Amino acid sequence: MTQPRVDVSHYTYRVSWSAEDREFVGTCVELPSLSWLAPDSAAAILGIEQLAADVVRELADAGEPVPAPLSERSFSGKFLVRVSPHLHRLLTSRAAEEQMSLNRFVEERLAAAV
Known part of the structure; x- marks a missing residue:
């Protein structure tokens, strides 16, 4: 082929x-x-x-x-990131404090970093 x-x-x-x-x-x-x-x-x-x-x-x-x-290339917009349970807890807590989903919180932080 x-x-x-x-x-x-x-x-x-x-x-x-x-x-x-x-x-x-x-x-x-x-x-x-x-x-x-x-x-x-x-x-x-x-x-x-x-x-x-x-x-x-x-x-x-x-x-x-x-x-x-x-x-x-095509991108689905999804990828899996493994973090420590401690970091997961911290991220979830910060997202809740800012009244947003964990996904949205992490997406905004990633966008700001690049």
């Missing part, structure tokens, strides 16, 4: 300065093991995009799974 081709231009790329390497480093969220060093940020983006394209082509040719771009 042939995998659908992934458009790597839809991947999530980041550029940051590496003080250790004294260069810009380009990374790809969907392919976290990859990075590309360059003297300027534009070259870092171009380098990581080309590297991602090469790796995706190699994965597809080998019949290996190719990660879908984050922007094209």
Whole structure:
């Protein structure tokens, strides 16, 4: 079975300065093991995009799974988080004090943190 081709231009790329390497480093969220060093940020983006394209082509040719771009994935809005009983009690108490559900309380705190 042939995998659908992934458009790597839809991947999530980041550029940051590496003080250790004294260069810009380009990374790809969907392919976290990859990075590309360059003297300027534009070259870092171009380098990581080309590297991602090469790796995706190699994965597809080998019949290996190719990660879908984050922007094209579906999210249910649900995830399970395990916390200690003590933290669960504290969160429930704070939510009650603010007259909201535990779910809404935690959602608001998570949104404020990102």
